[in-house]
Amino acid sequence: MKPFFKLFTWSIIVLASFLIGKVNVQGQGKVHIVQFSGLVLSGDDGQPVVGATLYIPKAGRGGVTNEYGAFSMPTLVGDSIVITAIGFKKRFYKIPNTTDEGHSVVIELKTDTTTLPIVEVYPYPTEELFKKAILALDLPDEDQQKQLAKNFDPVALAKMTQTLGASSEMNYRYITQQQLNYTTNRYFSPTWTFLDPFRWAQFIKSLKKNKNNNKKK
Secondary structure, three states, X not given: OHHHHHHHHHHHHHHHHHHHHXXXXXXXXXXXXXXXXXXXXXXXXXXXXXXXXXEEOOOOEEEEOOOOOEEEEEEEOOOEEEEEOOOEOOEEEEOOOOOOOEXXXXXXXXXXXXXXXXXXXXXXXXXXXXXXXXHOOOOOOHHHHHHHHHHOOHHHHXXXXXXXXXXXXXXXXXXXXXXXXXXXHOOOOOOOHHHOHHHHHHHHHHHHHHHHHHHHO
16 A cells, blocks of 8 residues: 555646646746837926837837827836937836736926037138238228228218119109009099189188288287
């Protein structure tokens, strides 16, 4: 009975070990996919970040945010995701250990401000060439300088402006105004103040009034 009992015991142990190993292998072979989705926003003003890249270096895949800053991509538990965008600092995110099929987050990126050094642009590559160009510069002589000052004298320029004729713009405005007056008054008889009797009556009345005032004085 003892040899049979030992054989039975070892059989039970081997069978249990086989079943446990099979369960572990099946558990390890089952991949849990998590649909990772959310929004990428600017941390300064909360505006959506368009074109932000979400990349999983380990898997070699990723996604990009749309015009609303939204994204959606399949991931695995434990995946490390790198979020990058132009003008923002890089950020990392790790998928938590969850049994849910989806995981949604709102990711805020901080603005990356880079101050560039001041660049001074010179017309010549070296200081020596610049000095040579200054020395070789042909400046106007004294007579030319006097003539230039005379040509740009404010009084002379003002006189020239007064003697100038009408420009094309002024002629255009004058013709346009004449056409407008003609269109407005074409259905009315022309008024001549010289032949207006009411104006003559007012004129005679004013003369008599002035004459009476002179007599009183």
